Amino acid sequence: MSTTALPASAARDRRINWSWVGVLPFIAFTLFFLILPAANLIVGAFQDANGAFTLKNIVNLGQPAIVRSYVLSLQVSAASAAAGVLLGFLLALAVIHGMLPRWVRPTLMTFSGVASQFAGVPLAFAFLATLGRTGLVTAILMTLFDFNIYRAGFNLLSFLGLTLTYLYFQIPLMVLVITPALDGLKREWREAASTLGATGGQYWRMVALPILWPPMLGAFLLLFANAFGAIATAYALTGSSFNLITILLYAQIRGDALHDPNLGYALALGMIVITGVSNGAYIWLASRSARWIR
Amino acid sequence: MAFLSISRLTKTFGTNTTVKGADLEVERGEFLTLLGPSGCGKTTILRMVAGFETPTSGTIRIDGKDVTDLKPHQRKIGMVFQAYALFPNMSVRDNIAFGLKVAHRSASEIDARVKEMLELIKLPQLADRYPYQLSGGQQQRVALARALAIKPQILLLDEPLSALDAKIRVSLREEIRALQRQLGITTIFVTHDQEEALSMSDRICVMSEGRIEQLGTPFEIYNYPKTRFVASFVGTLNILRGKVTDGAAGRVQIDGQEVVTNRGLNGASTGDEVAVALRPEALSIGRANGQSNNLDGVIDEVHFLGSVVRIRVRFSDTAVSLDTFNRPNAAPPERGQPITVNFGREDILVLEGPAH
Amino acid sequence: MNQSRIIPWIGFGLGALYFLIPLIATFEFSMRMERGTYSFKAYRIVFADPGFQASFAYSAVIAVLTIIVGVALVVPTAYLVQLKLPRLRPVVEFLTLLPLVIPAIVIVFGYLRMYNSSSILPLTGSARGTDLLLIFAYVMLSLPYMYRSVDTALRTIDIRTLTEAAQSLGSSWPRIMLQVILPNVRVGVLSGAFLTFAIVIGEFTMASLLNRPAFGPYMQLIGANRAYEPAALAIIAFAVTWACMGLIQLVASLSPGSKR
Numbered sequence: 001m002s003t004t005a006l007p008a009s010a011a012r013d014r015r016i017n018w019s020w021v022g023v024l025p026f027i028a029f030t031l032f033f034l035i036l037p038a039a040n041l042i043v044g045a046f047q048d049a050n051g052a053f054t055l056k057n058i059v060n061l062g063q064p065a066i067v068r069s070y071v072l073s074l075q076v077s078a079a080s081a082a083a084g085v086l087l088g089f090l091l092a093l094a095v096i097h098g099m100l101p102r103w104v105r106p107t108l109m110t111f112s113g114v115a116s117q118f119a120g121v122p123l124a125f126a127f128l129a130t131l132g133r134t135g136l137v138t139a140i141l142m143t144l145f146d147f148n149i150y151r152a153g154f155n156l157l158s159f160l161g162l163t164l165t166y167l168y169f170q171i172p173l174m175v176l177v178i179t180p181a182l183d184g185l186k187r188e189w190r191e192a193a194s195t196l197g198a199t200g201g202q203y204w205r206m207v208a209l210p211i212l213w214p215p216m217l218g219a220f221l222l223l224f225a226n227a228f229g230a231i232a233t234a235y236a237l238t239g240s241s242f243n244l245i246t247i248l249l250y251a252q253i254r255g256d257a258l259h260d261p262n263l264g265y266a267l268a269l270g271m272i273v274i275t276g277v278s279n280g281a282y283i284w285l286a287s288r289s290a291r292w293i294r
Numbered sequence: 295m296a297f298l299s300i301s302r303l304t305k306t307f308g309t310n311t312t313v314k315g316a317d318l319e320v321e322r323g324e325f326l327t328l329l330g331p332s333g334c335g336k337t338t339i340l341r342m343v344a345g346f347e348t349p350t351s352g353t354i355r356i357d358g359k360d361v362t363d364l365k366p367h368q369r370k371i372g373m374v375f376q377a378y379a380l381f382p383n384m385s386v387r388d389n390i391a392f393g394l395k396v397a398h399r400s401a402s403e404i405d406a407r408v409k410e411m412l413e414l415i416k417l418p419q420l421a422d423r424y425p426y427q428l429s430g431g432q433q434q435r436v437a438l439a440r441a442l443a444i445k446p447q448i449l450l451l452d453e454p455l456s457a458l459d460a461k462i463r464v465s466l467r468e469e470i471r472a473l474q475r476q477l478g479i480t481t482i483f484v485t486h487d488q489e490e491a492l493s494m495s496d497r498i499c500v501m502s503e504g505r506i507e508q509l510g511t512p513f514e515i516y517n518y519p520k521t522r523f524v525a526s527f528v529g530t531l532n533i534l535r536g537k538v539t540d541g542a543a544g545r546v547q548i549d550g551q552e553v554v555t556n557r558g559l560n561g562a563s564t565g566d567e568v569a570v571a572l573r574p575e576a577l578s579i580g581r582a583n584g585q586s587n588n589l590d591g592v593i594d595e596v597h598f599l600g601s602v603v604r605i606r607v608r609f610s611d612t613a614v615s616l617d618t619f620n621r622p623n624a625a626p627p628e629r630g631q632p633i634t635v636n637f638g639r640e641d642i643l644v645l646e647g648p649a650h
Numbered sequence: 651m652n653q654s655r656i657i658p659w660i661g662f663g664l665g666a667l668y669f670l671i672p673l674i675a676t677f678e679f680s681m682r683m684e685r686g687t688y689s690f691k692a693y694r695i696v697f698a699d700p701g702f703q704a705s706f707a708y709s710a711v712i713a714v715l716t717i718i719v720g721v722a723l724v725v726p727t728a729y730l731v732q733l734k735l736p737r738l739r740p741v742v743e744f745l746t747l748l749p750l751v752i753p754a755i756v757i758v759f760g761y762l763r764m765y766n767s768s769s770i771l772p773l774t775g776s777a778r779g780t781d782l783l784l785i786f787a788y789v790m791l792s793l794p795y796m797y798r799s800v801d802t803a804l805r806t807i808d809i810r811t812l813t814e815a816a817q818s819l820g821s822s823w824p825r826i827m828l829q830v831i832l833p834n835v836r837v838g839v840l841s842g843a844f845l846t847f848a849i850v851i852g853e854f855t856m857a858s859l860l861n862r863p864a865f866g867p868y869m870q871l872i873g874a875n876r877a878y879e880p881a882a883l884a885i886i887a888f889a890v891t892w893a894c895m896g897l898i899q900l901v902a903s904l905s906p907g908s909k910r
Contacts, residue, residue: 018823019734023742026727030745030793033786037760038752044763091665098658108662114888114895115669117848121869122887125880126672128873129679136675168672171665188379191346192437194366195373196393196444206392210383222750229753232854232866236873246755253759253859265763268756279751 038272044265057266066248070270073228073245076159080166081223085216087167088174096182109179112172119169124236127165131156157238165233170223177222181215214285221282225275245271295358297322297480298343298448303352305338312338314504315352323478325471329491330501331527336484339501340450343482345369356447372441372479376453378433380425386412386436387421393444411439414473431462438470442477449474451483455490467494488528492516500524520560522645525571532614533645536570538562546570546644549609553587555642562644571643574604577616579627582636589614593631603627607635673888680881692882696872702883705868709857712781712864713850716788717843720796723789725839728800729831733809746797749790758787758856780860787856792849796842803838804831840901848894852887 048054061067094100095108130137133150141147155161185208193203231246240251245267251257252264296319305313313335320326328336341347343354345366353362361369380389390411394404412418415435425433434454441449451470455463471494474481485491491498492512500507500515500523508515508524519525522533536546536553541564544555548570562568581588594613595606602617605627616635627633681688683695696702731742749757761783767775773783809831816830832839854866869887873880 019730022730023727023735023738026723026742026745029723029786029789030748033761033790034745034748034752034757037757037764040764041756041760087665090661094658094661094665098661099655100658100662104662108665110895110899111669113898114892117845117895118888118891120852121854121866121873122852122884125869125873125884126676126888129881129884130672130675134679136678137671168669171668186377186379188375188377189381191344191366192373192375192379192381192440193392193396194346195344195369195371195446195450196396196440197367197370198392198396199367202396206396207381207383211381225750229755231753231755232870235854236870239874246753249755249759250855250859253755253762264759268759271753271756272751275751275753279747 041265041268042272044262045269047262047265049262054262057260057262058269060260060263061266061270065243066245066267069243069245069248070274072159072243074274076162076166076244077224077227079159079163080170080227081220083163084167084170084174084223085220088171088219089178089216091171092175092178092182096179097185108175112175115172116169116176119230120232121236123165123168124233127156127161127168128237131161131164157242162234162237162242165237166227166230170227173223173226174219177219178212178215181212185211218282218285221278221285225278225282228271228275228278296320297324297357298482299355300339300343301353301355303339303342303354304350305335305342305347306350311350312504313342313349316501316504316506318499318506318509320480320482322480325474325481325483325494325496327483327485327491327495327498328501329485329488329498329527330507331486333503334501335504336501337452340452340482340484343448344371344373344450370444370447371450372444372446372448373450373452374434374437374441374454376456378425378430378437378457380433380437380440382425385422385424386417386428389425389436390440390443392440397444407443411443414442415439429462430458431466434458434466435469438473442473442479447480449479449481451481453485454483455485456487463490470494492528500527502527518557519571519643520646522569522571525643525645530574530615532572532574534570534572534612534614536568536644538564538566538568540564541566544639546642548589549611551589551609553589553642554639555644556639557642558644560644560646569645571645572614572637572641574615574617576637576641577614577635578637579605579616579618579633579635581634585639586636587639587642588634588636590632590634593627593629593633596627596629598626605633607633673885676881676884676888680878680885683878692878693886696879696882696886701868705863705865706851708863709851709853709865712785712788712862713847715785716792716850717846719785720789720792720846721800721839721843724793724796724800724842725832725835726827728797728804729809729827732801732804733813742797746793749793754787754791754853755855755859757790758859761787762859774860780862784857784860784862784864787860788846788850788853791853791856792842792846795845795849799838799842799845800835801838803835803841807834809834837901841898844894844898844901848891851890 045057046053046055048056061070091108095105127135129135131149131154132138135156138149141149156165189207190203193207194200198206229246231244231250234242234244235247235250238247240247248257249264249267249271252267256264258264258267298318298320300316300318303313303316303318304311312333316335316339318326318339328339330336338347342349345361345364345368349362353360355361356369381392384392387408390408391404394407399407408421409418412421415438417432417435417439420428420432420436425436428436437454454470455467458466467490483491483494492515495512497509497511498515499509502523508520510518515524515528519528525531526533534548536548538559539545539547539552541559541562544557544559546553546555546559546568559566559568589607589609591607591609591613593605594608597604597606598620601620603620603626604615604617606613606615614635680692681690683689683691727742731738762774765771765773765779765783773779812830812834813826816826821830852866852869853864854870857864858867858870869880869883872883
């Protein structure tokens, strides 16, 4: 017995070692190009110019300009995520459960795949050409209805304008994320509810929405993080005049706009904390929703 | 008048008519099964009774009241689905209470009713579990309790056993039938499984291609199938070609040998070609005297099935299968051996319609 | 029957308007360069601009290299995690999702601090070194998508049986990887590759902060200085993204195992 068992287990050990060697490049890569750079910044956030430990940088995040940037970023992210979740959900619902012709669904899915990746600089151009001062929609509203949206207070380079622009990738992302959950709603649940005397409204309130709630909240947090880390669209749209936290950080990296390199690290730390918390919440919620959908 | 009355019911999906003018009456407290292969229209009838599909034409009456255009939630119908349709976000208790909650019953009434239902399905200890923590059989029992909790006028069962293991299927079907008898609830059960249909039903309605083929008790359906479809769908059957030689005396010639039936010729007369059905269990080996029929042939194949030995006997043109019990002390028959099979005059069924 | 479809149709119609109007407007705007008439002049200028050609070519090369590095990194890892090291799955999945958590600008900021010219590994000290760093940054950026595609593809085939069959025929480990596993997950790999290309080709933040002459910063520069060319660039970028997504669908539908 023992004579045959020994070589077998030795062989197994050797194979496990080889497997570990196989994943080593991946582990090393994520360590050197993801974990350590982020950790490096976090350490820097707690150091002064001479490398000594300090909390001064964290305290300095309280400067009104920085707080304003954080708040603005949080507002834009929350607003575009909330609107994206709501509108994306309704769009996906209309297409999946609305008994529309068969071609509608794959069309929406393909388009969502494209649009959710169509962010950054070109998106800013597209919205400038649409809702900018000389944009097509602006011009049409002016000639047809004699309605100047800019005189009415609209500005593409504003909170509302930026949120509207972000929705161009937020809504499709929501469609992609929520479709599996909507597909998971079984026809029998609705039918069972109706034979038990429930109206359509009662079905949605007592069955469908409670089931969809965790994935919806998860989608909200994903969209939130997605908008929070974005910079290119806002930068191309507004230059550095619109002080999102990402734009402030960009200016800091390019030219030490805050005149304090270590404050820049603290800025980055704040961003990691915010997206980390929102994604942690997402993972927690995702595992909760999976618990009874499985 | 019957409790549930369906008349001239037709349903067309696009160019495809799945139910073609069905007429059906179900008595109060009756357990009626719609039996047929997939696509025969049985599920569509059930879904029209439930209100999920609107009939293209025809009417559905429950207790004398026309419900054809009522929405499902206005019909007071209990339904159990094939795929466990329990609400995954609710415990067993909340699932059973759902119908009472949407009807705004008082909390104490709901509690009492849920408790009663849990006792009924013998699962009181699982009240706080979630559906994913239950086995398939348990889920279907909870689904049954949920459907019954609202005291529906009619219970609809849409292949509720098909997704379950063979063993649970048998025990649950006995349980469902016992519950149905105990509550006296009018029930329509849809299945493609003839064994389920025969064992559970008061009456069976056999369907094929949107039409009702035959309606009768399990005994009638099995022993007196009217059409070739019913005969072949319910149980195993030998179908032979015969020719009526004397309509008045019930004489039919099969492969040159003459047999006599005392069950009538189903409308055929002398000289007609007919299809003749014989159940394997009605045939015995050996020559019998008196009123019995005998056919001489040769053993073609022998299949040993354990307790039963199935023998295939060839006559000149056609062949039949017959079942005999396995007897350890008798030598099994061998292929090529000449053999005579006998059967009673009442065992021959002359089926409706032409021979082929 | 029809009435219940009106609201879904309205919803779909409004969605279609919101998504199509900017595209139409951008296209219309890009054609307006010549006064009083529609023309493709803006496109001609863009395509003739050496800056466009150079930056697009640069980004395309970087994208291809990113895909190669990404595939080389992800395929063996996903394979081994699925076959031999299932215990490692939560860790690897967490790592592959991390780039969605940490904003790109933070990651590149970390690179600049860690790999600057006075550090132990001064990658930013030379142009080639910075190119390499940019490729690594993009591998990171596309990691969630690439890993997801490959992992999904691996799940649909029985890699254990394939591996054992190859081993019983005497294949070596690199041979199994290249000749057995890779061809069988090529749909996933190609999906991940096209998605990566779509992400990398117009990326702005990382390329800009690493000071590389990529397409994203070029577009930003044009946007700040020109009127009609940016609209033409937006249409071009949209077309490239659409082509990548179209290719993903094409690859999926042409694969032998696909059902549709």
